[in-house]
Structures are given as structure tokens and as C-alpha cells.
Amino acid sequence: MKIARLVFNPIQENTYIIWDSTLKAAIIDAGNMTERENEVIEKFIADNGLTPEVIINTHGHFDHLLGVAHLCERYEAPFAMSKKDEFLLANASASAELFGVRGGAMPEKIDIDLDGRESISFGETELKIIATPGHTPGHIALYEPQSKVLFTGDTLFRESIGRTDLPGGDYSWIMRSIIDNLLPLGDDVKIYPGHGDDSNIGHESMYNPFVVEVLNQEVNYKN
């Protein structure tokens, strides 16, 4: 599986384009906002001869949604996200404006509900869906076991974790998601987060201060 990262919008959000030998592709967390950013992603897709089959979101925050409606229409592709984050769609434009970002058109509905689903496929590739509530109630991570690649959205960053002070956020849940659902995938699994640089599970187990304080039992996260 091939992976390209494009960084979009004033929140510096990571948009991932992933594809396999069939040249069928999935786009994860499309954050393209301006005409210029639309051109950048469309040119990348055209230059590489890719066909986007599905637009997938790890969660429903506006900085990850800004390009979804545009790309779904442009490529006639369905939008996949957990319905547990559907409540965020209605407010996405308003939240964007609170952050000083022009919201524009947001997706109005979810075509493929990822809540409780085991996997989602494009081309010959199957992405496992791992529920990782905490940053939002419907947050999911996507795992491709052959390449040992994990898209963590805003759950786990390089040496940090996602905010839990936004509506629907919960510290105890995000730590359970990381400790119980992500770390067991193995130290050599590569992490591609929603913001910032990539990492791997081994590095985060050793150097992520939020993870380390829980593993060292300095913080009781099960309250």
C-alpha cells in the first residue's frame, strides 16, 4: 500500500491518500479547503492515475471534513464515518468559524456507517476499523495489517494525544482506546496521525508523556 500525506487548511491537518497496485484509492480525513488546495489534491490524484473509491473520516471535526463534500462530488465516492460522530456534522461550519476558518460546504450525511463495522475496503486492500472513542465519541483508527500501518486521526499523535475538552471528549476513554486498542498492535506498527509527524507504537510507548504516565501508573485513567 502506498501513502501520501498532504497538509491542508489553517489547522495544518494531515490528509492521506492511500492506494494499492490496482490504483484504486481511499482518501482519509480530507482537509482541503481553498481552490488552491483542491487543485493540489486533484493534481496528485490525476498525476498518479488514481481512482478514489471512498472518502473515509477518522472523526467528525471540521478540520478533517473541509474537503469531504467537494471530493465526494468530484469523484462520485461515498463518505464513510461513524454515525456516533454524525452530531458533529451539523455544527462543523459553525465550529470552523469559531476557529476563524471559512467552513464552506460540509457533508450532510454519512453514506457508510463505520460504527461497529470490522473493515472497509478499496482496490485489493482491507482496512481494519478500530474504535478509539475519547477525542470524539465516534472516533475510529484504520489499520492495514500487511503494511503494519495505522491511521490514528486525533487519538494518538507523535508524543502527544488528542484534546478531550471538546464536546463529546473524554480523557478516560481516549487513554483506554490507546492503551487497550492501539498499543497491543505491536511496537513496529507505523502511526500516521491527523496532525504532525508520523511515528510508531514502540516510540510512543517509550516517549509519549501521556502514555508513559499511564503505563507507569502515575495516573489512574479508569475514573
Ligand SMILES: [Zn+2]
Ligand atoms: Zn479532531
